[in-house]
Structure formats: structure tokens, C-alpha cells
Amino acid sequence: MRNESCDIFCNVVDNYGDIGVCWRLARQLANEHGLAVRLWVDDLGSMARLCPETDAARDIQQCRGVEVRRWIKPFPEVQPAGLVIEAFACKLPQGYIEAVAAQQRSVWINLEYLSAEDWVHGCHGLPSPHPSLPLTRHFFFPGFTSQTGGLLLERDLFTRRDAFQNDTVQQQAFWQSFGMDMPSAETLKISLFGYENDALHDLFDAWASGAQPVLCLVPEGRILPQVKRYFEDAGRDSSRHGDCVGMNPDLQSCNLLVRVQPFVEQERYDELLWACDVNFVRGEDSCVRAQWAAKPFVWQIYPQHDAVHWGKLQAFLNLYCAPLSSSASEAVHGLWKAWNQENGAGQAWSVFIEMRGELELHAQHWARQLAANNLALNLLDFSQKIGRMRALEIEGQ
Numbered sequence: 569m570r571n572e573s574c575d576i577f578c579n580v581v582d583n584y585g586d587i588g589v590c591w592r593l594a595r596q597l598a599n600e601h602g603l604a605v606r607l608w609v610d611d612l613g614s615m616a617r618l619c620p621e622t623d624a625a626r627d628i629q630q631c632r633g634v635e636v637r638r639w640i641k642p643f644p645e646v647q648p649a650g651l652v653i654e655a656f657a658c659k660l661p662q663g664y665i666e667a668v669a670a671q672q673r674s675v676w677i678n679l680e681y682l683s684a685e686d687w688v689h690g691c692h693g694l695p696s697p698h699p700s701l702p703l704t705r706h707f708f709f710p711g712f713t714s715q716t717g718g719l720l721l722e723r724d725l726f727t728r729r730d731a732f733q734n735d736t737v738q739q740q741a742f743w744q745s746f747g748m749d750m751p752s753a754e755t756l757k758i759s760l761f762g763y764e765n766d767a768l769h770d771l772f773d774a775w776a777s778g779a780q781p782v783l784c785l786v787p788e789g790r791i792l793p794q795v796k797r798y799f800e801d802a803g804r805d806s807s808r809h810g811d812c813v814g815m816n817p818d819l820q821s822c823n824l825l826v827r828v829q830p831f832v833e834q835e836r837y838d839e840l841l842w843a844c845d846v847n848f849v850r851g852e853d854s855c856v857r858a859q860w861a862a863k864p865f866v867w868q869i870y871p872q873h874d875a876v877h878w879g880k881l882q883a884f885l886n887l888y889c890a891p892l893s894s895s896a897s898e899a900v901h902g903l904w905k906a907w908n909q910e911n912g913a914g915q916a917w918s919v920f921i922e923m924r925g926e927l928e929l930h931a932q933h934w935a936r937q938l939a940a941n942n943l944a945l946n947l948l949d950f951s952q953k954i955g956r957m958r959a960l961e962i963e964g965q
């Protein structure tokens with residue numbers, strides 16, 4: 569059985585990761601696989617940051633081949649799609665679940681958060697029968713190995729990335745769109761997307777006092793107050809160069825030039841990652857995009873209260889660093905830990921950047937290797953398999 573329609577449910581908890589993943593998946597299923605996709609979102613304001621053509625005041629709209637619907641309460645009576653994706657256990661509306669059970673033809677999948685931990689292998693694809701209705705939900709785990717559901721990767725992403733990286737005209741247009749000339753070849757270009765981080769001061773000091781000029785692009789967001797404080801402290805007068813929070817800035821300290829830039833639409837964020845030499849990212853979606861950019865990167869993992877994020881970070885480091893030489897592996901471990909512990913990032917940076925050549929080669933190899941395990945394809949195969957099993961069960965009843 570082929571699923572021709574899909575409902576994706578997204579509850580925006582905070583930040584942009586939930587909607588970032590759902591919007592990406594929705595576009596891919598609609599535009600690459602021809603499904604009629606409805607994306608139900610409870611916070612269209614967040615969605616509009618990633619896709620500015622979204623009108624946050626409209627309940628129903630068509631965006632880039634996807635029907636975007638406000639997830640309202642009470643939930644309207646609709647016919648469930650053939651494939652139902654509940655993102656990150658966001659809890660589907662009760663009336664909708666009952667309609668799914670009555671219809672008996674939908675495949676219901678819970679798309680889980682990304683983790684490199686081993687336990688994911690045992691949980692990927694597991695069924696979870698509904699306690700009272702004749703319904704089964706299946707868990708689908710993204711991941712980095714063939715025993716997981718893989719990662720979201722658009723069909724043409726690598727072609728677009730390579731075209732961008734080999735085309736000076738496209739790159740010039742990119743820098744000009746931010747009001748800048750193309751940086752000189754000797755400038756190290758760094759994107760810095762992060763949560764609040766006390767290690768920033770130390771890192772900026774290292775960049776400012778290093779031998780190589782650094783251009784650091786900071787997307788507006790939670791780290792901005794610390795950027796501002798750095799330039800206010802110790803007589804680095806940001807007002808000479810512009811107001812950081814007002815975002816028209818060129819903040820300079822010795823060899824470091826910081827440019828704060830507006831949050832760009834989701835597809836353009838990829839260009840930023842492609843244009844830079846090293847990318848600092850946060851959360852799971854930007855972390856995956858940095859891997860597709862095939863450049864050395866530093867992941868600030870989303871912090872969780874019970875510190876489970878440390879296990880997740882270590883699990884990813886173990887996988888990612890396994891093919892590296894011991895000195896490159898130590899350099900990555902050192903900087904990622906310093907950045908996430910918010911301490912000692914300056915020293916760790918010097919060690920990391922010494923390893924740049926090896927880290928670049930590894931990043932390219934890593935991206936090619938991961939690309940074989942495509943989440944959207946796996947999800948469709950999986951749901952078709954479940955659908956066929958369901959049809960046989962119904963036939964046999």
C-alpha cells in the first residue's frame with residue numbers, strides 16, 4: 569500500500585528545532601515524493617522565521633507545496649491522512665486518534681529526537697499498541713548508523729552545496745546579501761549559532777589575538793547579549809562600530825571581526841554553513857546541517873535538566889571521532905567539551921585549529937558516508953511495510 573497523503577503534527581516546545589525538522593520533512597515528502605502533506609503547527613510565528621512567506625495570522629495556507637495548518641483547539645474534524653507523523657511525541661488530538669482508529673488505513677509513526685546512543689538501535693521501529701483502541705503507533709528514530717532511520721537529506725543538497733562552493737559569483741552574491749565584500753582568502757570564516765555560553769569571552773580572546781584574521785558571523789539569537797558584553801568589556805567600544813543588538817554591527821577586536829546577522833530563512837542557513845570554514849551549531853537540526861556542509865564544526869548540544877545531553881554528546885563524539893588520528897580526536901573532544909562546559913574554549917580552540925586539515929578531510933568523508941541512509945526514504949519504506957502488514961491482518965480477520 570502506498571501512502572499518498574501525510575499529516576505531520578508539530579508542537580513547538582521552544583527554539584526552532586522541532587519546527588525546523590518538521591518543515592524540512594514536510595517539504596521533502598511533498599516535493600520529492602509527491603505526497604499531499606498537511607503540516608499542523610501550533611506556533612506559526614516560529615514557522616514564519618524559517619519560511620518568511622508564512623502568514624502567521626492564517627489558519628490554512630499553501631507554502632512551498634505543503635498545506636500549512638494552524639493546530640487549533642478544538643481540533644477540526646478532518647479525514648486522517650494515510651501516513652500520520654507525530655513529531656517528538658507531541659500527542660495527537662483525541663478526536664483525530666479516534667478517526668485514525670475508525671478508518672483503519674493510516675500508518676501512525678512517532679518521529680523521535682536524534683541520538684547517537686546505542687539504545688536507539690533496539691528501539692527504532694518498535695510498535696506501541698494503543699491502550700484502548702485497535703491502533704498501533706511505531707517509533708522511528710533518526711540516527712547515524714544503518715540500524716536507525718538515518719538523517720534528513722534533500723535529494724539535491726550536495727549538488728547545490730558543491731555548485732555554491734565552486735562558484736565565486738554565487739559566493740559573492742551571498743556575502744553581498746549581508747552587505748559585505750567577499751572576505752580575503754586568508755580570513756578564517758566562522759559561523760557562530762549558539763545558546764548563551766560563558767566560554768565565548770575566552771574564545772573571542774583567542775580569535776582576536778590569533779595570527780589569522782577571523783570573520784565571525786553570529787545569527788541573531790540567545791548568544792547576542794554575551795557578544796555585546798564582550799565588546800563592552802575592557803574598553804572594546806562597540807558603539808564605534810555599531811550597536812550589536814540593533815544588528816548593524818561590525819565589532820572589531822584586533823584580528824577578530826564580528827558581524828551579527830539577521831536570522832535567515834532555512835535554506836539560506838545552509839549557504840551560511842557552506843560559506844564558512846568552521847561552524848558552531850546548536851540543537852539537532854543545525855548540527856545535522858553542519859555535517860552536510862562537510863566542514864569542521866562544533867556542536868553546542870541542547871542542555872537538558874537531568875544532564876542526559878552529556879551522554880548524547882559523548883555517544884556522538886565516539887562515532888564521529890572514531891576514524892580520526894588520536895591528536896585530531898583529542899582536539900575535537902577538547903573543544904566540544906570546553907564549549908559545552910562553558911570553560912577553557914580559547915586554549916582548546918588553538919589545539920582544534922591546528923588539526924584543521926585532517927578535520928576537513930574527515931568532514932567530507934563523514935558526510936558522504938552518512939548520506940547513504942536517507943530518513944525520508946526509510947520512513948516511506950517503513951510505513952509501506954507497516955501498511956502492507958496491516959492490510960494482510962485486515963484481510964485475514
Ligand code: TRH
Pocket residue numbers: 581582583584585586587588589617618761787830831832833834835837850851852853854855870
Ligand atoms: O533552535 P534549536 O536550539 O532547537 C532545539 C533543538 O532542536 C533541540 O534538540 C530541541 O529539543 C529544542 O530545540 C526544543 O536548534 P536547532 O535544532 O539547530 O534548530 C535551529 C533551526 O533554525 C534549524 O532548522 C536551522 C534554522 N535556522 C534558520 O532557518 N535560519 C538561521 O538563520 C539559523 C541560525 C537557523
